[in-house]
Amino acid sequence: MIGQLDNLLQLQSEALKLRAQRQEVIASNLANGDTPNYKAMDFKFSDALRQAVGMPSAQGSAPALVQTSAGHMNAQGSTLSTVQLLYRTPTQARVDGNTVDTNVEQANFADNAVRYEASLRFLNGQIKTMLSAIQG
C-alpha cells in the first residue's frame, strides 16, 4: 500500500527536485553575470527526469540491492542520478569571456519557477485525491 503511494507520487516529486536543481543552476548563472570567464550552464530537463524515474535511457536500468541473508528485504536500488550540466551556446560575444545573457536567464528562471509551481499543484492534487479516497 505504502509502496503504491510512493509510486504514485514518484514522478512529480522527482520533477519537483529537478526543477529546484535547475532553479539553482539558473540562479548561479544570474549571480555570475559579471564574473570574467564564467560560462553559463543549464541541463536538459526532459533527459534528467527520464533518467531520474528510471525510464529506459542510455544509462541502463537501476541496480538491484544484493540479498545476502534471508532476513533482507527485496528492494530496488535507486539510480544515483547525476544531472549532466551543459554549457549554453553564447548568442553574443563578450570581451571578458563571460557567456551569461541576463535576459535569457531571467526568462528561463521565470519559466522554471512557474513549472515548479505547476509540479507542486499536481502533487497537491494527488495528495488530496488520495486523502479523500482514504477518508471517504
Added chain:
Amino acid sequence: MSLDKVFEISGSAISAQSQRLNVVASNLANAESVAGPDGKAYRARQVIFQTLPVGEQNGMQGAQGATTAGVQVAGIVEDQSPMRKVYNPEHPMAAEDGYVEMPNVNVVEEMVNMISASRSYQTNVEVMNTAKSLLLKTLSLGS
C-alpha cells in the same frame, strides 16, 4: 534542498555587487582628491569578481567538473592608467612645471559601473524573492 542554495548563491552575488557599489562610491567621492594619506593623488579602484563554489555538490556536474557557483570579490586593484594632469601653478600641490596630479577616476565609467552593479543587485534580489515564495509554497504542500 536545492532551493536553499539559491539563497547562498544570490546572497554571495548581492554581497559582491554591493562591494562593487562601495568601490564606485569611493572612486566618485575621491574624483578630485589631490592628496591621499601617502601624499599622492587618489588612484581609481576596481573589484575583481571570481566564482565561489557553494556547499557540497548534489549530483550535478558538467564538463571539467563545472558546477553551480556563487560570486566573491577576489581582490580590489588600483587602476594603473596615467594620472590626469591639470596646469595650475598656484596650487600648493603643483610640481615645478606647474602641473597638479589629479586622480585617474573616469566619472562616466564609474557611473556606468554603478548602474550595472545596481541592476545586477536587483536581479539577484528578485531571484531570492522567487526562491522564497517557492519554498514557502513547498512548505504548505498537502495542506
